[in-house]
Amino acid sequence: MADIDAVAKHVVAPLAATVTGTKLVRDAWKLDLSPDEEYVESEVALEQLQFAASALGGLGAAAVPPAAGAIRSTSTITVPLADSAGGSESASLTVTLYGPGDVRALDGAQVIRRYPAPGATTAEETVLAHIEFDRPELPWAFSPAAAAGALVRPWLALVVVPRELVEWEPIPPGAFLPVLQAPLDQLPDLAQSHLWAHAQASRNVAADKPLEVRLSPAHAPINLSRIISPRVLRDSTAYVAALVPTTDAGVRGGLGLTGGTLDPAWGPGSDDPVRLPAFDRWEFTTGPDGDFKELALRLQGVVAPYQVGRRFIDASIPGRPLRALATDEPGGKQVLRCALFSPTPPSAEQAVAETATWPDALTEDLREELDRPGVIERAAAGDGQAPAIPDLPIVGPRIYAKLQRGVASVAGDEDADWFAELNLRPAARIVAGLGTRVVQKDQEPLMQSAWAQLGEVEAANRAIALAQLAELLASRLHARVDALAIDRLVQVAAPMSTRITLAAGTTLSAAVDRSATPATVKLGAFRRVTRPGGPLVRRADVATQRRAGRLVADATGLRDFTRVYANPEGVAAISAEVLRTFDRTAVAKALDLSPDAVLAQLELATSKLELGGLASHLTRPERWGAIDTTFEPGRVFTERWGDRLLRRSTIPALEAVRAERLGPVIAGLGLSKTAAGTHIGTRLQDAAVRINDGLIDRLGPILHPGGPGGGPVRPRDPVRPRGHGGGPVRPGGPVGPVHHGGLPGRVEPGRPVAREPGRIDFDGIDVRPDRLLRQGVRIDVGVLTKIGQVQGRERIEAIGKLGAHADRKLAPVVESIGGIQLVEVREAMTELVDPGGLLQIMPVPHRDRLSVTSAQLTAALDPRVTVRQSLEGRIRLSDRLAERWRLKPFIAPIMAAPRFDRPMYRALDDYDRDWLVPGLGLLPDSDFVTVLSTNDEFMEAFLVGLSDEFGHELLWRGYPTDRRGTYFHRFWSPQHDEVLAPIHAFPRTRLGRHVAVGGVAAPDDGDDRLGRAVIVVRSELVRRFPDLVIQAIRNQGTPQEPVFEAPGSPQQTASVLFAEHLEPDIAVVGVDLSVEELDGPGWWIVIAEHPSATRFELPDGEEAAPNSPDHLGSTKPNGAAFALDRLHHPTRVAFEATDLIVTGA
Structure with a gap:
């Protein structure tokens, strides 16, 4: 039997056969991925791991092996108990645990990784397939318990079989799992199944905790379990991996059947093929012969030829209206550097085309053609003559980014201004045109994304359009209102008076209410009655008709309509x-x-x-x-209340309740000052004596523990603790309820009482006598004194004890009533029936004249104010956008600028890779490493061309935009903007100075900005391992014996600006070093495996299992030792950077 305390202390059973394995720290190297990925460069190193042969928790750790013929383990739990007399005992319970035959399916969320990945087509044949689980105890959770000193065998195994040898059956009725049919000779020997499973925990976190603690649920993020398949994989073979049970009972349970034994699921005498339910399955295919190490050793470091990354263009015939260049004129043959180009210097002949430009005259001709449409438009505007067809635009060669620049002509020096260089240099115009072609190719997905970003802008623009119409119409009416006098203007504005705001935030309506101008004069009815030509005024005399127009206002403003009223004689006073x-x-x-x-x-x-x-x-x-001097109000109230309280009920139960509730009230009122010496006072005291003695006789006193008793305690009155307590109670002791039959006047020991038996504390606590109260009784009769025939002072004191229990005391109330003087009552009554000033007219307050001018009202009614204020209340804009919008002289629609964060090198690569990095096919080897340089001029011209063309596309699609936005911000980096500022804010500097690879601006070197070095790897290694890591690391040793990390000197790695994969087999990695810096002493190019997941490999010499030649055998004692022996260490290969770069002649 197992002690429950012992089981509770060990959530995971002690692992007698635990083997620890650590990945070599000397192989640790930093990863170089973006912060959004799982790993962060310079923060993640290879993990230190610890393996365990098995992991069991809870009752499984205390289980005993099944009895003969049984298929389930049992566990006996012992619980210590204590009785009320202080004795101790123990209670045992034997529970049966689930076995392998009880499992019908496996929660897919428990599987956290499958290797090789499902669907992989180029998996390594030198590794072992495996599956990982979230719970560290899962491979042994339903295994039968092992005998002492023996290993627990997992109840699951991972089998890997060539796909051509596998057949699948439909799911049987009553089951949940597909059924695998596999040849018996393709399955591993289950005698070694204990080697294929292990638990794993990290040492990087909670390193001070023992392994069994780090395998517990409290450290779930750092632990897992794994089952390895011993299958020896062959190259270029398709496989099926399936998670199957290892016992006969497990197979029957997976098939939806019952029964079975704990014998192995297959063996030498099993049926062939073997039918096995699959709790999980996937397929993969191995690639050609060669693992990471072998493929990495095939790489050759090469110097990229000058032609790589360059395109040679014929610029001698630009086309009409520009003239063609003569054969001997410079600039006919030019070189266009693409996004990546070789840093190898040109030969003498190639250098001429490298720096060739058009003659100045031809450049000026191009400028003239670009400016011609603008010149024509300005000339027409200057002559005041409209074109024959007003809506027909004047078309000329495109001026890229002219809307962002805000000009219609190309001015400036092409050697100092990016705008002139972009539009006047043939190579730059070609690159910008590439942006145009890419947008045209991808216009549909781009527009779909742009519309998705628009949000509520369309609805806001519809509201703005309606506001524009409202402002236009209201402006016509406002022009007529502007000529009205102040009195007519106030009357016209009356319907809007609650919305017209004057000074200090006061509305016109509130100003009228507080002024001497009555609200009536602003009404339309008053205006119609008093109009000069109205029926009323026509009936007046000539003088009155002349004054009718000045009834509401005169030359000084609105009139004071205040009329002072006086009280008639006899209302407030009589003179x-x-x-x-x-x-x-x-x-x-x-x-x-x-x-x-x-x-x-x-x-x-x-x-x-x-x-x-x-x-x-x-x-x-x-x-x-x-x-009447003898009138006492207090005595009157005492007599009335006393009579009411002394009325007795004819119902005995009700009378008992009245005695408890009203008895203290009667006693208190009988002892009041207003009852002293009166007949009602004597009656009240006699009733109090009767009630007091009756309560004592009926209820008896409460007996306190250990104290004397004044009478018997009735069994139906249980004792309960008072308050919110109710916790443990000590066993025994003088605690009620008390049973009849004991000694008179004493309390017998009773059984323990607790409100919550589940919280009984067998160590006990003291009982507090002052916290005991008989349930259902409001008065503690133990403090009362039986009065009987007692008279005098003792009688008064006994009645006072009963009166002290009253919830409501009447004596202070009636005594305060008795102090009221009758004179005060008479005066109050006369004031009530004849109040002073009842008919008095309120004084007329003084109010100022309404101080508002026609200019104020006209400005407040201006549609340019009212319409915009109404619109601002309906749409919400950012503070920055709202301020700019208010400053416009007219209501304008909101212009939107969609944003695309996709690295646009991908779009260019999809369009034509030869514009991204042409000439890679010139390299002699198919597996090579080389270094190229980025081209900031190309990147800037391409991104500007993208935004320019997409602005035209937005206009064509009816998108609300002014075409001045910068829509594309990234060329290489997926995480960082590489355009340093919006295009319209570009300073007037050279092309290429407004972008930065990876968002990190490169230093200037005179007139030229140094490009960033880019490591290019082309190999089967990239295709099969696209997650490989490429870095530039400084050598801290000698070229003959490089050292990348030494004690006390950490690894020095160049920051990675971007890392991208060009399908199918090219990797490009940009580092924050110029080509010249990388060509300096000490820098090496390192290519390494990604350490994101643990892998296991075959030994150098295959050790086949005795009964299964296609499976790996081992003499290791347990799964932890087997996993440590087969653990794969990452491989890396290094090239000295100077061997890959030639920068000098």
Whole structure:
């Protein structure tokens, strides 16, 4: 039996037969890929690995071998227990684990790599096929447990069989897997299956952790498992690889059947062919004889001839209207350097064509032809004469990038200005024309991408077009409004007054509301009624008709319509003059006063008029009513509430509840000051005594642990902890519920109680007596005192203990009511029925005249403002674009410029490789390494030609653009822009100074910018291993004994600007070195295998298995040792750079 604690401490079982293998650190070299790839140059070195013969976790680590005839392992788990009396015991449970016959399919997500890759056509025949899994324990997860000291054999194996010998059956009913039929002699000997599987973990991460920890799920990113096929591959052969079970039970389970044994799935006595379910499968084909090492050794370092990368053009007959060059005139034969060209210097004869240019006169003729359309257009505009056909353009030779430059003619020196050089040099014009041809060839996919980038620009431009129409129409109406006077202008603008913003963000409507101008005057109805020719004004006299036009405004602006109103006599006050006019005899009779006292009484009343309560001032006290000094509001409320509380219920259950809930309230009210000495107070105290004693008799006190009891505890009242607790409880102890039959007045030990039995702590905790409360009872009767016939102070104190339990205390309320004075009540009531100033007219506030001018309103109504503000609320633009858009004198559509990040060398290579790097066929060897140079002038001219032509294509397709954009930014690099600035922002410098290979600007060397060195490899090695790594590394040793990395001196590698593969067998790698720098001392060209994945290889001398000549045998003790022995170390080959370059004569 296994202890559960022992199993829990080891998620992965200790590996007794563990072998560690490390890739040699001396072979580590930096990768040179883009940051977007899996590896980053100068940050990734070869990984240090550790292999394990097997990996088991959980209950599988504690399993025992199956009994005789069984096919499943078992595991017995022991759990320690403790009882309430302090004793200990253990409980055991035997569980049966899944076996190989229980698996019906495998989750495809568990397979993380297959090698050789599925569908590969040139796989190496010197490697071993294998499959990798995400879970490190998967190859042994369903294997039967092995005896002590024995190796666990995997329940899966990888078989590789020639495709011509394989047949596939349909998936059987009730199964999920295809069935493989393979000849018995093509399958490996399962006696060595323990060598074919191993687990792997990295040492680069969590190196301080033991291997079993790094194989656990906590370190899943750095661990995996792998099954290797021992098949010896042959060259130029198609194979099928299949993941199959290794036991008879596993085969039956994969076929959807039950039963079976743990015998091998095949052996000498098995049926031929063998039927096996395939949990995973793929196909691949090996290539011709030769692995990476053998193919790399075939490479020859060569110097590229001068002709490589150059095209020789005949520029002597440019075509009409330009004249042809004479035979002896220079510039007839010229050399065009392509994107990559040989740094080998020309011979004396070749040097003439290398630097040849047209005569100045012919160049000026070309300039004149380019400028002619612009000259004609300017002449027509200067004469004021329109062309005969206005929409017919004047066509001439193309001026590349004229829209980006913003000119219609070619000016400047071709030796100092890129624009003149691009358009006047024949070679540069040819390269720009290549960009035109490439765009025409790829126009459909380019436009598809451009439309996809447009987004909501089309919808925005539709809104802009409607806004343009609205602005045009509104401008016509605005011209008529501009002549109106301010009063008519305010009335016309009334419907928009809530949207017209004046100074300080105030709308016209809000300004009118706060001014002395009433809102009515801006309404259309008021304007129609008061118009000079209206029906109302026509009926007025002549003077009034003349003033009708100035009703709302005069020469100084809008009028002040404020009218001040005064309160009539008797509303807010009565003046002395009016009082003297009263008939004193009549008033005296009404007020029951003497005539002499009338005036004084009226003056007193009018002085109190604004304060309210006029009735109390005009009436004698005896008529209002004398104040009853014996009236006490507090006693009145006590009597009313007391009567209500003392009403008893006829229902016993309800009366019991009332006793608990209202008993404390009755006790508190009976002891209040307002009840003292009253009949209701005596009744309340008697009721409190009755309720108090009844609660004690009915419920009895709560018994605290270990304390004396005042009465029996009923079994139906369980004890529970109060609060949010409810955790562990110590076994035993004086804790209820208490059963009858114990000693009177004591608490018997009871059984432990816990709200959550799953959380019982068998070590126990102390019980807190102050946290116990009987469930369902609101009052702790243990603190009450039975009163009975007790009188005096003890009686009052006992009633007070009951009153302390009241949730709502009435005594403070009624006592505060008792302090209210009746005089205050009378005055408040008179104020309520006769408030002061009820009929008083509010004072008229002072308001300023509306300060708005015709110019302000006219400007606010300008369509150039209103329409654009409305449009800005409907479309969202970036801050930079919005600012430029607002500054335009008219509403203009948004111009879009699509962007393409594809390296355009690929498009040029698809169009014609001889324009990218011509002449590679001149090299004598088919497997070679050489060095070429980049051409910045070619790259810039080509990219400018692309953007120029694509602008025309966008216009033709109706794309919203001004054709001034820079649409293509990259020639070589997939990650970095190589155009240093937009074309329209190019400074007036030489062609080629506005681009940088890989986005890294090269240093200037006088008039010429040094090109970057490009390593070119053409070989079968590139075709079969397209992921090979090519670098320029500085030698730290001697030419005879090169050293690329030494202790304390890390490897010095040139930065890679781009690395591309030209189908089918050419690799080009640009480095951040000029050809001259690479030709200096110490630089070597290194070509190496990509170390991205672990591989396994055949030994130098094939060691065949005893019973299977097509499979590899081994005497290694376990899978970890076998994997370490067959681990493949990357190969690299180096060439001294000076042997590949000739820069001098």
